[in-house]
Amino acid sequence: MxxxxxxxxxxxxxxxxxxxxxxxxxxxxxxxxxxxxxxxxxxxxxxxxxxxxxxxxxxxxxxxxxxxxxxxxxxxxxxxxxxxxxxxxxxxxxxxxxxxxxxxxxxxxxxxxxxxxxxxxxxxxxxxxxxxxxxxxxxxxxxxxxxxxxxxxxxxxxxxxxxxxxxxxxxxxxxxxxxxxxxxxxxxxxxxxxLIEDTVVTAEEEIEEIMICPPSGMVKIACTLEAQLKQTLLECLEKNKDVFAWSVSDLVGVHREVAEHKLNVIKGCRPIIQKKRHFGPEKDVVIKEQVDELLRAGHIEEIHFPTWLSNMVLFPKSTGK
CATH class of the missing domain: 2.40.70.10 (Acid Proteases)
Structure with missing residues (x-):
């Protein structure tokens, strides 16, 4: 160049x-x-x-x-x-x-x-x-x-x-x-x-929610779709609803023979156990709900004598929740 x-x-x-x-x-x-x-x-x-x-x-x-x-x-x-x-x-x-x-x-x-x-x-x-x-x-x-x-x-x-x-x-x-x-x-x-002249902010695109897989399989599609395209989309979603994870329990994971994640921790490092933090009543409720859901799905299990422990980290969603 x-x-x-x-x-x-x-x-x-x-x-x-x-x-x-x-x-x-x-x-x-x-x-x-x-x-x-x-x-x-x-x-x-x-x-x-x-x-x-x-x-x-x-x-x-x-x-x-x-x-x-x-x-x-x-x-x-x-x-x-x-x-x-x-x-x-x-x-x-x-x-x-x-x-x-x-x-x-x-x-x-x-x-x-x-x-x-x-x-x-x-x-x-x-x-x-x-x-x-x-x-x-x-x-x-x-x-x-x-x-x-x-x-x-x-x-x-x-x-x-x-x-x-x-x-x-x-x-x-x-x-x-x-x-x-x-x-x-x-x-x-x-x-x-x-650098442009002042612009007017337009409203977000309107959407509608449609139940595909009861009781929690809800999808959102644009209200502005043409009737034929909307019908084709819904038929496709209904036909392939089994490929979606509608709940945490549907996430069965990947077999370790296919992929396995490892933490490359430096040998000789002393394990750290953090003191339990209290996030406040509202966040504590959210944490309990998420942990209970993962326990029911079998994604995590309880241990009583950990050698390494880190507190939860919460991040807000784009919706503000």
């Missing part, structure tokens, strides 16, 4: 080769996450996203920076993610961004959209910043390259931080329910942002 900047500016040809893969984990699918100087602040966890049409700076990062000398401008449009929800930006600010080190350093003024939302990242560099620096980014090579006079400047990505950010981003998304996204949108920095 290479680009020749001679048509727009006298400078070197930017290219990536096998030598740029040195130190990069093989067979990865990591995002390109870098650190750079923003308004003379060393900012880590910057996600480089060539699919974003704007540069984003999250409010949490702004709160840790003294930007009194930089005037924030109002933004009348909304940011719109590919998942279908929009968010009103706090404002727009023009800040100096520095990429590279030493003699291969380059500084340009970049426009950032300020967003007040939960994120594992401090900032997102989109297409505008890449164009400003005449840079090309390669997630495969975990590197950005840009011309600095007749030299080539580079910024190396951090795969360890990128993976930590991914895990944290997933956790953030799990905390934001579908309802929350309409009331107080939780903008994910993994999304591709596009």
């Amino acid at each position: 290479e680009i020749d900047n001679q048509t727009v500016n006298t400078g070197p040809t930017l290219s990536f080769g096998p030598e740029d893969l040195k130190g990069v984990s093989s067979n990865h699918n990591d995002a390109l996450v870098i650190r750079a100087m923003v308004a003379n602040y060393d900012v880590a966890r910057i996600f480089v996203d060539s699919g974003s049409s704007v540069n984003v700076l999250f409010q949490e990062a702004i709160n840790q920076m003294d930007l009194g000398q930089y005037k924030m401008e109002p933004v009348v449009t909304s940011l719109f993610g590919f998942t279908g929800h929009a968010i009103r930006p706090v404002g727009l600010v023009h800040l100096p961004l520095t990429l590279g080190k030493g003699n291969s350093r380059k500084t340009r003024i970049v426009s950032f959209i300020i967003v007040d939302a939960l994120s594992a990242y401090n900032s997102i560099l989109g297409r505008p910043s890449m164009t400003t620096f005449m840079a090309i980014a390669s997630a495969l090579h975990q590197k950005i390259k840009f011309p600095v006079g007749n030299e080539i400047g580079e910024v190396q990505g951090d795969q360890v931080i990128a993976r930590k950010c991914y895990v944290e981003e997933v956790r953030i998304e799990q905390k934001v329910t579908r309802t929350d996204r309409f009331v107080r949108p939780g903008l994910s920095s993994m999304e591709k942002f596009n």
Whole structure:
């Protein structure tokens, strides 16, 4: 992959080769996450996203920076993610961004959209910043390259931080329910942002529940399906209802000859027994119901003298339960 900047500016040809893969984990699918100087602040966890049409700076990062000398401008449009929800930006600010080190350093003024939302990242560099620096980014090579006079400047990505950010981003998304996204949108920095005019949020698609396998075999289908398609779908579900697990007891598991899960615990580690936690009356009832159901299905069994013990971990469903 290479680009020749001679048509727009006298400078070197930017290219990536096998030598740029040195130190990069093989067979990865990591995002390109870098650190750079923003308004003379060393900012880590910057996600480089060539699919974003704007540069984003999250409010949490702004709160840790003294930007009194930089005037924030109002933004009348909304940011719109590919998942279908929009968010009103706090404002727009023009800040100096520095990429590279030493003699291969380059500084340009970049426009950032300020967003007040939960994120594992401090900032997102989109297409505008890449164009400003005449840079090309390669997630495969975990590197950005840009011309600095007749030299080539580079910024190396951090795969360890990128993976930590991914895990944290997933956790953030799990905390934001579908309802929350309409009331107080939780903008994910993994999304591709596009600056658009205000949009109207449409209602969710209406669904209806139909009993396929009494007493608990309920399915949900869209009310907008054509009559013939709906009938075909219901016939298919009725014909194949035995392949679904309608209850925990229907999950008979996979034979150990086919697949077996093992915990690769380091030898010599001391077993840990956690003290029993009390989650409160409401959660304790949920835990008891789930445990009793697994006991009846034969998926778990009781032991009286454990050598290793960990407390339950509860996560809310998308419905808020």
